[in-house]
Amino acid sequence: MQKFKINAKFSYLVAVSGGPDSMFMLNELVKMNIKELVICHVNYNFRKDSKNDQEIVEEFCKKNHLKLETLIIEQNYSELKENFESWARKTRYDFFAEISKKYSIKNVLVAHNKNDLIETFLLQKQRKGYVKYFGLNKTSIYKDLIIVRPMLSILKSDIINSLKDEKVKYAIDSTNQDIKYERNKIRAEISEISFSQIEKEIELLNKNLEKTNLKVNWYVNNNMSADELKINKNLTDQDLEFIQRTIYRWLEVIKKDFIVQNRSNKTIFEIAKNMKVSEKVFWEINVGSYSIIKDYENLFLIDNKMIQPKTFLINSQQELYLAEEFINWLDIINAIKRNKENYPYVISNDFAKYKLDTYTLGKKTNRYLIDKKIRYKNRMLKAVVYSNKAKKILNTIK
Template identity: 80%
Template sequence: MQRFKINTSLSYLVGVSGGPDSMFMLNELIKMNVKDLVVCHVNYKFRNDSDNDQKIVEKFCEKNNLKLEKLVIEQDYSLLKENFESWARKIRYDFFVEVSKKHNIKNVLIAHNRNDLVETFLLQQERKSYVKHYGLNKTSMYKDLIIVRPMLNILKSEILVALKEEKVAYAVDSTNEDIKYKRNKIRAELSENSFNKIEKEINLLNSELEKISLQVDWYVNNNMSADELKINKNLQEKNLEFIQRTIYKWLEILKKDFIIQNRRNKTIFEIAKNIKVSEKVFWEINIGDFSIIKDYENLFLIKTEIIQPKTFVINSKQDLYLAEEFINWLDLVNAIKRNKENYPYVITNDFLKYKIDTYTFGKKTNRYLIDKKIRYKNRMLKAVVYSKRAMKILNTIK
């Protein structure tokens, strides 16, 4: 009997921890005669017996002639400052991405079961989490990977019975019994008899969420220009949940939603709140290697390193190569030549400083920037050049 359905003609990566769920799924895939499988195992060395998990996976793969990709982590966990589960998930899924490129396989099978679906929903409710889907979705994306969870209809109790009957070895994670973890506490208090009632609530909430998602999709699709999102009154008048979902959708389209997937909810809440209540024409929120920036009526995402302020003093013609650090370098060099190369000059994109120190067309540069509504994106990416003596900007700011 086929316990779950997948397209058996496709190739799959299979996330296998060595625990009962993933070993059950892998065993079923063998029985279904799925030909092109690559097993992916991560040994976090988090528990003293984690090598045993790896040996179980290795033995099964060897017996069934399966390709196996392993990642063994060497980490001093006393130095880990973030939540282990979130950290481990990123490590695991980034490993899947790496293996995906190596084997040119885009589909990843994950062994979440029906109990996981219900537990996840109850955890979401307890944490009052922002979610894209209540419970677990059968398919989702991580970067360019398609994550497939084919076992969401199968109870944990059914899995354990099948493993026993078919004599499939599996590892037991002792940390699953530690009720200091919220999920374990929920699991310990949960009965499979209550699942039907809980799943009805999940379906109802997801139905409402689908309606909101359609409105969010419409807004984003009609207010994106290139990679930027237009912020207008219609969005600002929406509630914070709608605005948060809009930001997520925008980042999904940019294929950059991974930058907030493992961060606390307060990050996306802070962005949404700024959109709703801040009257500033410019603000910046840093998210790891990226920054989300409000630029008048536009929102854009950029790598933080690209917009770092840089300043160079040009004392002679030999220093002109420094202008090449900026995308408008030719404009800068030509401005110096028009000024008859009367060194020294300063080249900088540090607009917070130069707008106070310099002059443009006979007025303070700050006033000029305000009057002309020069975009902050341009101020960050393009540099100005000014005479160090006269403090007058020589190129046109636009």
């Protein structure tokens, strides 16, 4: 009897560690008439017996004539500066994404079972952080991959019994017994007998979450301009959880949610708190190689490379090519020509500095920027040009 269901007309990548769950899934898949299977194994070389896991997968694939792609990691784990589980997950899924492109297969089967679902939920409760979905969802997205979890209704005990009955070889991960990991502590303390009551709690929480997400989606869909999110009282009057969910949803819509997927919840909490309580018209929070910036009533995300402050001293026409560093380079060159090329000039987008040193239309530039409410995005991306002597800005700031 088929123990779980998937659409056999599709092709799949299959994540196989060599442990009982993934070997059970792989064994069941072989019994189905699947269009195409590509097995993906990652050997982290984290344990002394990691090679054994790889050999089990290789042996099964050879016996059943399955395509196998293996990633072998060479890493000094004493030098790893981030949480191993988060790092391993990103490494694993980035590998799946690479193999996905090679075979043009978008669906990835992952062998999470009912015990994993319960353990994940109890970890979520313990950590009290942002939760996109309580427990584990049947499907989720990672970059362009569709992650499918077909075994969430199957108990671990049933998996072990099936493997014994069918004499399927599998590896035992010794780190699963190490109670320094919170998940392993939870695993040691819970019993499958209690799962029914916990499942009811998960179902109720996800129903409430679905209602919240409908409101979040409505706000995001009705308050976006290009890739920017409009900030108004309909958002800032909400609680911090709602605002956090709104930020996540906005990042999903602009396809940049990957920048926060492996980061601490504190990052999004800090952004949400600033949106709710800060009265500043501008603030900036770094998120890896990006920054999330509040700019008057707008929230936008930008690659940090695009907003690096740059200043050039232009002494002659031969140096005008430096203006091409900025998106408004033609405007800058035309302003210099209108000024009859009385070198030297300064070209800069370092508004924090030039606003204090220059003048615009007879005003200190700082006062002009405030009075005209010139957007910070424009100040960061566009440059001004001014005479190095007179300090008068020659192009229009808008």
